Amino acid sequence: MSLPSALRLEAPVTRPLPEAAGGEGDGLxxxxxxxxxxxxxxxxxxxxxLTGALDPRRYRTSVAFLRGEAVxxxxxxxIGAEVVPVRLRTHFDPFCLLRxxxxxxxxxxxxxxxxxxxxxxxxxxxxxxxxxxxxxSTKHAPDEFRSRRTWKRYPFLLLERLAYEMxxxxxxxxxxxxxxxEETERLPRHKMxxxxxxxxxxxxxxxxxxxxxxxxxxxxxxxIGSVGRLSREKxxxxxxxxxxxxxxxxxxxxCVLAGDGPSRxxxxxxxxxxxxADRVLFLxxxxxxxxxxxxxxxxxxxxxYEGFGMSxxxxxxxRLPIVATHVGGIPEVVDDQVAGVLVPPADAAALAxxxxxxxxxxxxxxxxxxRAARLVAERHSSSSVAARVDALYRRVxxxxx
Numbered sequence: 001m002s003l004p005s006a007l008r009l010e011a012p013v014t015r016p017l018p019e020a021a022g023g024e025g026d027g028l029x030x031x032x033x034x035x036x037x038x039x040x041x042x043x044x045x046x047x048x049x050l051t052g053a054l055d056p057r058r059y060r061t062s063v064a065f066l067r068g069e070a071v072x073x074x075x076x077x078x079i080g081a082e083v084v085p086v087r088l089r090t091h092f093d094p095f096c097l098l099r100x101x102x103x104x105x106x107x108x109x110x111x112x113x114x115x116x117x118x119x120x121x122x123x124x125x126x127x128x129x130x131x132x133x134x135x136x137s138t139k140h141a142p143d144e145f146r147s148r149r150t151w152k153r154y155p156f157l158l159l160e161r162l163a164y165e166m167x168x169x170x171x172x173x174x175x176x177x178x179x180x181x182e183e184t185e186r187l188p189r190h191k192m193x194x195x196x197x198x199x200x201x202x203x204x205x206x207x208x209x210x211x212x213x214x215x216x217x218x219x220x221x222x223x224i225g226s227v228g229r230l231s232r233e234k235x236x237x238x239x240x241x242x243x244x245x246x247x248x249x250x251x252x253x254x255c256v257l258a259g260d261g262p263s264r265x266x267x268x269x270x271x272x273x274x275x276x277a278d279r280v281l282f283l284x285x286x287x288x289x290x291x292x293x294x295x296x297x298x299x300x301x302x303x304x305y306e307g308f309g310m311s312x313x314x315x316x317x318x319r320l321p322i323v324a325t326h327v328g329g330i331p332e333v334v335d336d337q338v339a340g341v342l343v344p345p346a347d348a349a350a351l352a353x354x355x356x357x358x359x360x361x362x363x364x365x366x367x368x369x370x371r372a373a374r375l376v377a378e379r380h381s382s383s384s385v386a387a388r389v390d391a392l393y394r395r396v397x398x399x400x401x
Contacts, residue, residue, distance in 0.1 A: 028060045029393065032109040032132070034100065034123030036116055038065040038072045038083070040259075040285055041229050042310035043115050043140040046197045048072060052079040053198065053386035062107055064100060066119055071285060088118065091156075097122055097129075104130025111393055114163070116140055121159040124166040134396040137163060138171040139181060141233075141307030141328070160185065168396040171195050171389070173308035174329025193392055196332070198385030199313040199376060204290075211294035220254025220279060222297040222359050227289060227311045230261035230282075235302035235325065237267060241348035242302075242355065243276050249356045258283040258292050293318040298358055298365070304345050306330050313380050316340075316372035321365035323354040333380075339372035 033047050051061045061081040066088035073083045084103060088096045104112060104126050111134045112127030114120045120137050127135040164170065170191045172178040178194060181187040206214070217223070224246070228234055236257060247253050257267070257280065264282060271280040286292060293299070299315035301324035308329040315322055316333075322340030324330050334340040341358065343350035358365045393399075 030109045031059055031061050031111050031113055033063045034114045034119045035065045036119045037068040038070045039068055040071055044072055045310055048075055049382045050386055051081050053382040097126055100126035101130045104132050120163040124163045128166055134168045135166055136169050137167045140173055169193055174332050176329045177307045195388045197308050197310050198380050198382035199317050200382050205318055206291055206294040211291045214291050215295055221252045222250055223254050224298040224300055225256030225296045226300050227258045230259050230264045232263055233304050235304045237270055238346055238348045239300050239302045240270050242352035245352035246355050254279045256281050258286050260284050303327055309333050313376055316376045319369035319373045321358050321368045339375050340368055
């Protein structure tokens with residue numbers, strides 16, 4: 001039985017670029033983002049913010065995702081983006097490629113923008129076969145498969161190299177990540193463009209007592225916490241191991257972890273092992289980040305590696321004092337002793353000391369939070385990031401400014 005013509009893996013579709021780079025003569029540039037998931041993680045939220053910040057008179061955006069639930073569907077649709085599930089049933093799924101290729105061709109997308117892991121390969125190849133005029137990738141962090149210590153990682157490395165060959169440009173979110181990719185993956189510097197993430201000021205913070213009541217938090221004070229995916233590389237286990245020392249200094253202290261992921265059960269077990277289960281609250285995926293940050297006295301980012309740190313920007317914009325690890329792109333976001341305190345990774349004792357120091361000195365903590373908010377406004381606004389991405393899109397498309 002032959003495949004429908006729209007799904008045949010045949011020669012790439014080619015078509016001329018209209019004068020205004022629009023796929024259907026309406027002057028709009030059609031962009032298809034390809035993501036592995038639509039969960040509220042750093043890369044997904046960065047795409048959401050970018051989509052909302054790009055000029056809708058110039059761009060029409062679609063978002064395809066390969067796995068999981070469409071948690072952010074309504075958020076994307078609220079800013080005018082089309083959301084399309086393109087299911088990846090196994091790591092090597094030719095039918096996923098066919099579906100993506102058909103989506104690119106049917107939507108007459110001018111540019112395919114891929115984000116991490118297998119989405120890079122499937123999106124880049126589908127873009128080329130479907131007739132997109134340009135393919136761009138963003139590397140938000142080292143890919144997950146790098147943590148695999150067996151031969152199984154090598155096919156993914158090959159797919160990643162092939163994706164790079166098809167990319168017109170690769171956005172890298174920090175200088176630290178760029179150096180890592182150049183050294184470990186031989187990603188050519190001439191293809192890299194450094195563009196970090198951006199955030200807006202967002203909703204004004206809630207009064208702390210009101211935020212804690214809205215979240216149903218018990219009477220723990222002070223309250224430290226973190227927002228993000230619960231996975232090994234985020235280092236939450238070291239935050240939990242720092243908690244007993246913090247509680248010894250502040251007997252009412254508690255910890256909030258907002259987010260979900262493969263390490264959640266292990267972290268819950270670790271909290272019980274440490275005798276801290278009644279002081280650690282696992283909130284799961286939450287859409288009310290403003291309320292969560294408003295409830296905290298201190299934000300902690302204990303990552304073992306980090307491409308950039310989207311949640312750090314949100315905490316900085318909320319004027320929270322920050323303790324974070326000195327890894328990856330974090331020092332490019334948080335100026336040590338200016339916008340927060342940086343400590344070595346995988347060091348629970350150092351995390352505890354830094355947290356206790358800031359909790360013991362509210363005036364210093366307030367100054368750090370104020371400086372952090374100013375730095376975010378100056379360096380990392382969504383509008384400034386969107387302007388740089390817009391310039392890149394136009395360059396790779398050969399479109400006039």
